[in-house]
Amino acid sequence: MEEWIALGQIYFPDDQRVEQWNSIEELRRAMEIGDVPMSGRSPLLRPGLPDLEFWVGRKVGFGVPSFKRYKKELKRASQPISSWIVPQKEKATVTEELTNLIVGTNSEGAKAVKDIFGQKIFDYTKPVSLIRELIRQSTGPADLVLDFFAGSATTGQAVMELNAEDGGDRRFILVSSTEKTEEEPDKNLARDVTSERIRRLNRLEEGKHTELSAGFAYLRMREVEFEDLDYDVEPQEMWSAVEAMHGLPLTVFDADAPFNAHESDESTLVFADKPDQALRVFLELQPAGRPVFVYAWTPGAIREWDLPDTIELRAVREVLKQRFQQ
Known part of the structure; x- marks a missing residue:
C-alpha cells in the first residue's frame, strides 16, 4: 500500500474525514441523521447491523479510496481500463488536447430518478450524462435511438436533453418488460417507470428540465397468430x-x-x-x-x-x- 501511495496509484477522496463515536447513543444519532459513511446512497452503518458496538470508540473514515491502474499492468487485454470515459471527480486529470467523455456515476443516475419521482424506484440507474455523451458521439440530429432494455428511461431523457441543447430532432424507441412476478402480478415497469419518467419530464414547469419535451406513445405488445x-x-x-x-x-x-x-x-x-x-x-x-x-x-x-x-x-x-x- 505504501508503495502504491508513493507511485500515485491510490486516489483519495477530496473530502476526507475521520469520525469517532464514544457511545452507542452517539452512533445511533449519527445514523438517524445520515451522518455515517455511505456506499453510493446506502449507509454502511445502519440500525439492524450486528455488533454495532464494535464501531464505538473506533476511528471511522468517510469516503473510499480507489486504485488507479495502468494499461501496461493489466494481465489480460479483455479487462482494459477506460482512457475515454472519465468520471467527473477525475476531470482535472484530462488534458485539453484529448477528447474524453466527462460523465457522472450511477449515483448521479439514482439522484436523477429521485428528483423526478420523489423517491428511489429503480436500482442501478445509468447516469444521464454517460448516455447523453454516447448518443452525441454516435448519432446525427435526426437519427432514431433504440434502447431495447430501457429500464428507467435514461436513454429517453438523454435524447431529450441533447435535442434541447443542439436543436436536434432525434427520436427514441424505449422497450421494457413488465418484470411482473408471482409475488407482484400487477407489476409493470414499462408503464409505471419507463413511460412515466417521460410523462413527468414533459410536465415539469420548473427547474433544469423545463426545456425538455418529447411527443411519445405508450404501447403494449402482444403476439397474434x-x-x-x-x-x-x-x-x-x-x-x-x-x-x-x-x-x-x-x-x-x-x-x-x-x-x-x-x-x-x-x-x-x-x-x-x-x-x-x-x-x-x-x-x-x-x-x-x-x-x-x-x-x-x-x-x-x-x-x-x-x-x-x-x-x-x-x-x-x-x-x-x-x-x-x-
Whole structure:
C-alpha cells in the first residue's frame, strides 16, 4: 500500500474525514441523521447491523479510496481500463488536447430518478450524462435511438436533453418488460417507470428540465397468430400499426367514428372500419394531387365506388401479413 501511495496509484477522496463515536447513543444519532459513511446512497452503518458496538470508540473514515491502474499492468487485454470515459471527480486529470467523455456515476443516475419521482424506484440507474455523451458521439440530429432494455428511461431523457441543447430532432424507441412476478402480478415497469419518467419530464414547469419535451406513445405488445388476424387484432392496434408503417405520429383511435383519418402534408390515411356514405363524402373532399390510402378489413364494398386515381385501397389483413410475417 505504501508503495502504491508513493507511485500515485491510490486516489483519495477530496473530502476526507475521520469520525469517532464514544457511545452507542452517539452512533445511533449519527445514523438517524445520515451522518455515517455511505456506499453510493446506502449507509454502511445502519440500525439492524450486528455488533454495532464494535464501531464505538473506533476511528471511522468517510469516503473510499480507489486504485488507479495502468494499461501496461493489466494481465489480460479483455479487462482494459477506460482512457475515454472519465468520471467527473477525475476531470482535472484530462488534458485539453484529448477528447474524453466527462460523465457522472450511477449515483448521479439514482439522484436523477429521485428528483423526478420523489423517491428511489429503480436500482442501478445509468447516469444521464454517460448516455447523453454516447448518443452525441454516435448519432446525427435526426437519427432514431433504440434502447431495447430501457429500464428507467435514461436513454429517453438523454435524447431529450441533447435535442434541447443542439436543436436536434432525434427520436427514441424505449422497450421494457413488465418484470411482473408471482409475488407482484400487477407489476409493470414499462408503464409505471419507463413511460412515466417521460410523462413527468414533459410536465415539469420548473427547474433544469423545463426545456425538455418529447411527443411519445405508450404501447403494449402482444403476439397474434396470423391465422387469427381477422378477429384477434383490435381496430386501435391496426390503426397504430398503419400510422407507424407510414412514419406518422400516432393518434388516438376513435372507436365511435364511422372512419378514422390522419392527414399529413404528403398523404392521408383512412381506416374504413365501418364503410358508409360518410366515408365516401370524406374521400370526395380530399384535395387533388395528395395520395390517399384507405385501409379496410372488407374492401370489396368500397371497390364498387368510383374512386379517383389518387386513392389506393388496401386490405388490412394482407398489409399486416406482408409487413410482419417472416
